[in-house]
Amino acid sequence: MWVVGVGYKHEHRDPAGENAKADILGLGSYDVKNVKTLQTYVIDGDLESGDAERIGRELLADGVIQYFKFSHFSDDGSHAAFASASNAWIVEVFFRPGVMDPVGLSVASAISVLGVKSVRSVRTGTTYVIEGDLSESEVKAICEKCLANDLIQTYAYRRI
Amino acid sequence: MDARHIELLGKSDTELLEISRMFMLALNLEEMQKVQDYFKRHGRNPTDIELETFAQTWSEHCVHKTFRGNIEYNGQKINNLLKSYIIKATNDLRMPWCVHVFEDNAGIVEFNDKHNIAVKVETHNHPSALDPYGGAGTGSGGVFRDVMGVGAKPIMSTDILFFAPPDYPHDKLPKGVLHPKRLMKGVVAGIRDYGNRMGIPTANGGFGFHEGYVGNPLVYAGCLGIMPKEKYVRDAKPGDKIVLAGGRTGRDGIHGVTFASLELSTDSKKTSSGAVQIGNAIEEKRVLDGQLKARDVRDVPLYSAITDCGGGGLSSAIGEMGKKTGARVWLDKVPLKYDGLEPWEIWISEAQERMLLAVPEENVAEVLEIFREENTEANVIGEFTSDKKLTLMFNDKTIGELDMGFLHDGFPKAEKKAVLKISEKKDPDLQDQKDFGMDVKALLSSPTIASKEWVIRQYDHEVQAKTVIKPIQGLGGPGDACVLRPIYDEWKGVVVSNGYNPRFSGNPYNMALSAIDEAMRNNVCCGGRRIALLDNFSWGNPEKPDRLGALVEAVKACHDGSLAFCAPFISGKDSLYNEYSLGGAKDTISIPYTLVITAVGIIPDVRKAVTMDLKMAGNPVYMVGETKDEMDGSHYYMIKHVDGGTVPGVDLAKAKESMDSLVEAMDAGLVRACHDCSEGGLAVAAAEMCFAGGLGMRIDLDNVQQKCIVKNHKLLFSESNSRFLVEVAKGKEDEFENLMGSHVSRIGEVTQRNNLLVAGLNGRAIIDEDIDDLRKAWRKTFDW
Numbered sequence: 001m002w003v004v005g006v007g008y009k010h011e012h013r014d015p016a017g018e019n020a021k022a023d024i025l026g027l028g029s030y031d032v033k034n035v036k037t038l039q040t041y042v043i044d045g046d047l048e049s050g051d052a053e054r055i056g057r058e059l060l061a062d063g064v065i066q067y068f069k070f071s072h073f074s075d076d077g078s079h080a081a082f083a084s085a086s087n088a089w090i091v092e093v094f095f096r097p098g099v100m101d102p103v104g105l106s107v108a109s110a111i112s113v114l115g116v117k118s119v120r121s122v123r124t125g126t127t128y129v130i131e132g133d134l135s136e137s138e139v140k141a142i143c144e145k146c147l148a149n150d151l152i153q154t155y156a157y158r159r160i
Numbered sequence: 161m162d163a164r165h166i167e168l169l170g171k172s173d174t175e176l177l178e179i180s181r182m183f184m185l186a187l188n189l190e191e192m193q194k195v196q197d198y199f200k201r202h203g204r205n206p207t208d209i210e211l212e213t214f215a216q217t218w219s220e221h222c223v224h225k226t227f228r229g230n231i232e233y234n235g236q237k238i239n240n241l242l243k244s245y246i247i248k249a250t251n252d253l254r255m256p257w258c259v260h261v262f263e264d265n266a267g268i269v270e271f272n273d274k275h276n277i278a279v280k281v282e283t284h285n286h287p288s289a290l291d292p293y294g295g296a297g298t299g300s301g302g303v304f305r306d307v308m309g310v311g312a313k314p315i316m317s318t319d320i321l322f323f324a325p326p327d328y329p330h331d332k333l334p335k336g337v338l339h340p341k342r343l344m345k346g347v348v349a350g351i352r353d354y355g356n357r358m359g360i361p362t363a364n365g366g367f368g369f370h371e372g373y374v375g376n377p378l379v380y381a382g383c384l385g386i387m388p389k390e391k392y393v394r395d396a397k398p399g400d401k402i403v404l405a406g407g408r409t410g411r412d413g414i415h416g417v418t419f420a421s422l423e424l425s426t427d428s429k430k431t432s433s434g435a436v437q438i439g440n441a442i443e444e445k446r447v448l449d450g451q452l453k454a455r456d457v458r459d460v461p462l463y464s465a466i467t468d469c470g471g472g473g474l475s476s477a478i479g480e481m482g483k484k485t486g487a488r489v490w491l492d493k494v495p496l497k498y499d500g501l502e503p504w505e506i507w508i509s510e511a512q513e514r515m516l517l518a519v520p521e522e523n524v525a526e527v528l529e530i531f532r533e534e535n536t537e538a539n540v541i542g543e544f545t546s547d548k549k550l551t552l553m554f555n556d557k558t559i560g561e562l563d564m565g566f567l568h569d570g571f572p573k574a575e576k577k578a579v580l581k582i583s584e585k586k587d588p589d590l591q592d593q594k595d596f597g598m599d600v601k602a603l604l605s606s607p608t609i610a611s612k613e614w615v616i617r618q619y620d621h622e623v624q625a626k627t628v629i630k631p632i633q634g635l636g637g638p639g640d641a642c643v644l645r646p647i648y649d650e651w652k653g654v655v656v657s658n659g660y661n662p663r664f665s666g667n668p669y670n671m672a673l674s675a676i677d678e679a680m681r682n683n684v685c686c687g688g689r690r691i692a693l694l695d696n697f698s699w700g701n702p703e704k705p706d707r708l709g710a711l712v713e714a715v716k717a718c719h720d721g722s723l724a725f726c727a728p729f730i731s732g733k734d735s736l737y738n739e740y741s742l743g744g745a746k747d748t749i750s751i752p753y754t755l756v757i758t759a760v761g762i763i764p765d766v767r768k769a770v771t772m773d774l775k776m777a778g779n780p781v782y783m784v785g786e787t788k789d790e791m792d793g794s795h796y797y798m799i800k801h802v803d804g805g806t807v808p809g810v811d812l813a814k815a816k817e818s819m820d821s822l823v824e825a826m827d828a829g830l831v832r833a834c835h836d837c838s839e840g841g842l843a844v845a846a847a848e849m850c851f852a853g854g855l856g857m858r859i860d861l862d863n864v865q866q867k868c869i870v871k872n873h874k875l876l877f878s879e880s881n882s883r884f885l886v887e888v889a890k891g892k893e894d895e896f897e898n899l900m901g902s903h904v905s906r907i908g909e910v911t912q913r914n915n916l917l918v919a920g921l922n923g924r925a926i927i928d929e930d931i932d933d934l935r936k937a938w939r940k941t942f943d944w
Contacts, residue, residue, distance in 0.1 A: 019944075028330070095438075098410075098411075099294075099437075100412075100438040101438070102442060102443075145330075149291055149338075151291055152438070
């Protein structure tokens with residue numbers, strides 16, 4: 001399994017991140033300096049790293065304003081380290097198993113159109129990089145009240 | 161996989177109820193007894209799938225027990241609220257342009273000599289409360305399929321949303337309830353993604369905010385489609401194959417309603433793919449393209465009937481389609497998303513993006529090939545028979561057999577009691593003020609009135625290139641209705657608008673009349689006429705007599721309004737039981753009674769459609785209609801935190817006459833701009849026209865036609881019905897006044913100055929505000 005993350009280049013705005021930051025600040029007085037997002041795609045299939053790079057470059061990222069990174073998917077979330085920041089929390093939000101993921105379906109069929117035929121499925125999610133001085137319980141509250149809907153999504157967080 | 165037999169014969173009443181509860185059937189004792197009788201007559205016990213079929217077919221969602229049941233109201237017996245009032249008005253009006261009304265998935269009216277339009281509005285409240293994004297998206301997908309289910313092509317969507325105020329305090333939020341701001345963002349994103357991805361413009365809509373929606377947000381999704389007249393078919397014949405096209409079937413939406421009524425626990429870790437679904441618009445687009453091809457590839461459609469799989473899934477769709485003939489279904493032939501589904505789960509699954517077609521044997525191969533070409537699945541899953549029975553099979557074994565007649569007509573009529581409670585309220589009689597500028601700005605910033613540009617810019621309202629009059633007009637002002645040109649080489653257009661006044665719930669009869677008047681008004685503002693109406697009720701628990709009494713009053717108003725305006729109802733829907741409890745209280749509170757009226761008119765030439773932005777300095781400004789002391793439920797009292805007075809009523813004869821004359825004036829080219837006076841009254845309407853046109857306006861309240869008002873604030877902010885502000889072309893004053901007769905008063909003129917200037921009853925200026933400041937106030941609330 002591979003994971004590809006797509007974020008906005010430093011010099012470009014990240015509207016989803018700005019939106020998330022505004023929503024978090026709307027919840028209460030949290031010390032949040034910045035929020036960045038990466039659209040995250042977990043690709044289940046026997047890929048070469050060259051395939052993963054091609055999928056990122058030709059399909060998932062808009063090279064003008066976005067960058068992408070990829071790595072092997074790991075359950076402990078260490079792949080998320082490709083989100084560069086310090087003194088930050090990383091939050092990953094994914095759909096629960098069984099929930100329809102139409103974007104994932106479209107990406108899977110597009111990968112096959114690219115000529116990469118070994119992909120079984122694609123799940124999409126969002127990685128948030130939240131910079132700021134936050135306690136674990138605060139991060140948990142932010143996830144529950146704002147970033148993930150427990151009914152259809154799961155979330156995981158860790159500090160970097 | 162096999163069906164289970166359930167011991168029903170010989171069970172006591174308590175045991176029957178226990179069975180209903182255990183299998184989540186939501187059938188009451190009387191209904192369970194009827195089912196028991198049926199199987200006693202047949203001398204056997206039912207299978208699980210048979211019980212589920214009754215539960216689905218007899219559910220509130222499918223048969224509208226309240227609207228079709230018996231009601232005792234103030235000593236009066238009402239047998240079938242829907243037939244006695246709403247459908248009765250339509251039947252009495254006998255409009256020749258009503259083609260199929262109240263009988264199919266959507267109401268169908270004539271558009272021109274070759275085409276009909278189909279319209280439907282639905283609610284998707286519970287799913288949207290749980291998962292706003294998925295709930296609203298599947299709501300859109302569902303209403304698009306309703307229009308596809310009569311064979312029409314969806315060409316626009318309209319969505320009306322109700323939430324608690326977006327600044328609702330987090331600490332007051334009941335447990336397990338999502339914050340209104342989060343709900344609103346999710347719902348808007350769901351509607352956006354489904355409509356935009358499918359290429360259907362979301363070109364009209366509305367918002368209402370009230371604390372009463374905190375536990376029960378309301379999401380109304382509407383859709384309008386167009387179709388060639390001769391392509392409407394609805395006649396499944398014995399021998400026709402049942403073809404299921406589109407998405408695969410999974411456990412989606414099984415017992416969704418029951419799930420929704422449980423309290424949500426925050427530590428719930430189970431997979432809840434059952435009740436909550438996310439739509440796949442791309443799949444629905446493929447199905448749509450396939451079905452249009454199957455419709456148009458020959459002179460007559462390749463299918464003999466078509467419908468969508470919505471609430472109740474296959475059980476409702478096939479049950480309904482095969483009502484007159486009979487049907488045999490091979491459930492093992494239904495393609496599944498994953499293994500392990502029980503036959504009854506396949507039968508009632510509400511998986512999205514599925515359409516059901518009845519296809520004559522000789523066309524089956526061609527239909528299947530058409531869907532394959534569109535990259536979607538289609539499979540034969542059964543056939544229509546002539547035995548008037550519903551037969552369910554799995555791997556060649558019969559697992560259910562029911563009489564269609566009993567299934568559709570056997571349910572016991574509900575008996576309910578209703579009373580009316582209206583409390584008289586004293587008017588708070590506010591002090592006069594020297595200046596009302598701050599009040600106008602506060603009203604413009606209040607959520608219901610404030611600019612929804614943040615929402616509108618996310619929706620694609622232009623795709624398909626048919627939208628003529630769009631949601632934002634002039635330099636930025638709120639349009640009253642949307643005008644579409646459905647056929648590219650004709651100027652004839654469709655006008656779509658909505659009306660709703662939940663703040664007038666204190667008097668349900670007047671609330672409903674106001675909603676009708678507002679929907680009509682908005683339509684007329686753009687030049688709409690020959691108007692058809694749709695009703696959509698979201699209400700509290702109808703088992704409580706006061707809620708039901710209010711419903712009866714609102715339904716009576718629909719009847720009276722429809723007849724008076726000569727505007728027949730063509731379709732409708734209801735969502736009842738919208739109640740919640742605050743802070744663990746035992747008694748639940750109803751949402752404000754919310755009736756959304758959707759009006760669909762036509763305009764012979766879209767080039768004559770009128771917008772609301774002021775056009776030229778020097779033009780006179782007229783007011784149509786009379787302003788009355790009707791302040792209860794007004795936005796002005798809301799921002800002043802006071803309560804009382806009278807809810808606005810409608811003088812139906814005058815309203816009809818003045819609207820007809822106004823349309824005539826538009827056709828004669830006398831009207832340059834027109835806007836209705838609704839939330840916030842005259843002052844807000846005038847402000848909106850100013851900043852939309854980038855021009856000023858001078859108004860003298862002394863000249864406003866009114867009844868017994870001595871206070872400035874009532875003239876400025878009363879929300880009396882049937883009123884319009886109209887900018888008339890200079891030099892056409894006499895012509896306009898002759899046409900409008902006693903319905904108009906000349907109250908001011910458009911000015912070159914950049915301000916809204918209002919002279920009060922004492923002759924002094926009571927509002928003098930820069931239009932840029934007014935626009936800023938209007939825009940700031942949803943600057944998200």
